[in-house]
Amino acid sequence: QVQLQESGPGLLKPSETLSLNCAVSGYSIISGNYWGWIRQSPGKGLEWIGSVFHPGSTYYKSSLKSRVSISVDTSKNQFSLKLTSVTAADTALYYCARTLLYFGEPTGPFDSWGQGTLVTVSS
Amino acid sequence: DVQMTQSPSTLYASVGDTVTITCRASQSITNWLAWYRQKPGKAPNLLIYTASNLQSGVPSRFSGSGFGTEFTLTISSLQPDDFATYYCQQYNTNSGTFGQGTKLEIK
Numbered sequence: 231q232v233q234l235q236e237s238g239p240g241l242l243k244p245s246e247t248l249s250l251n252c253a254v255s256g257y258s259i260i261s262g263n264y265w266g267w268i269r270q271s272p273g274k275g276l277e278w279i280g281s282v283f284h285p286g287s288t289y290y291k292s293s294l295k296s297r298v299s300i301s302v303d304t305s306k307n308q309f310s311l312k313l314t315s316v317t318a319a320d321t322a323l324y325y326c327a328r329t330l331l332y333f334g335e336p337t338g339p340f341d342s343w344g345q346g347t348l349v350t351v352s353s
Numbered sequence: 354d355v356q357m358t359q360s361p362s363t364l365y366a367s368v369g370d371t372v373t374i375t376c377r378a379s380q381s382i383t384n385w386l387a388w389y390r391q392k393p394g395k396a397p398n399l400l401i402y403t404a405s406n407l408q409s410g411v412p413s414r415f416s417g418s419g420f421g422t423e424f425t426l427t428i429s430s431l432q433p434d435d436f437a438t439y440y441c442q443q444y445n446t447n448s449g450t451f452g453q454g455t456k457l458e459i460k
Contacts, residue, residue, distance in 0.1 A: 337449025
């Protein structure tokens with residue numbers, strides 16, 4: 231049974247860099263799925279941020295592309311999100327998730343999710 | 354970006370009812386559409402993919418249909434566990450946009 235667990239700082243100041251990790255257990259991150267980050271805020275609802283496919287293809291939402299990077303660490307079976315120059319608009323619950331095998335595309339559908347981690351951007 | 358519009362925003366129903374939620378795309382997404390259920394404080398849970406395929410482990414009272422720009426999710430014989438918020442998501446384009454959600458509440 232796959233499990234995903236997000237971790238990272240919950241409070242950031244404007245202009246800082248958001249860094250989150252997603253530890254994957256019970257499943258190999260090199261099995262052929264895409265691994266993605268999705269965020270949820272009251273104002274914007276659910277928003278796909280980007281995805282990664284081992285051994286290194288990345289896909290980002292166009293409006294965030296200049297600030298986002300996603301990478302995979304196969305030795306730790308985890309993947310990571312970095313979002314630079316954060317503002318209050320980046321305040322959200324951040325989820326990591328896995329796409330379906332064989333039927334998955336970089337942007338979905340996501341069949342396994344972490345519990346989410348709340349990130350607040352405030353001065 | 355492709356815009357996804359769900360209707361209604363809120364739906365009132367009773368246990369045992371059959372309900373339908375609609376999702377419209379601003380341009381054709383063929384059948385690259387998924388439906389999720391989200392309970393309060395939990396992550397979304399995949400119900401349907403490629404518009405009509407039932408995800409493993411999801412009860413058969415959930416069904417999906419549609420192609421192109423208009424899609425529906427039907428839930429028959431509503432159970433207490435089904436009162437939650439439902440989202441559609443297109444994954445045809447590189448924006449992966451979600452609908453704004455439909456909250457299913459007990460009448």
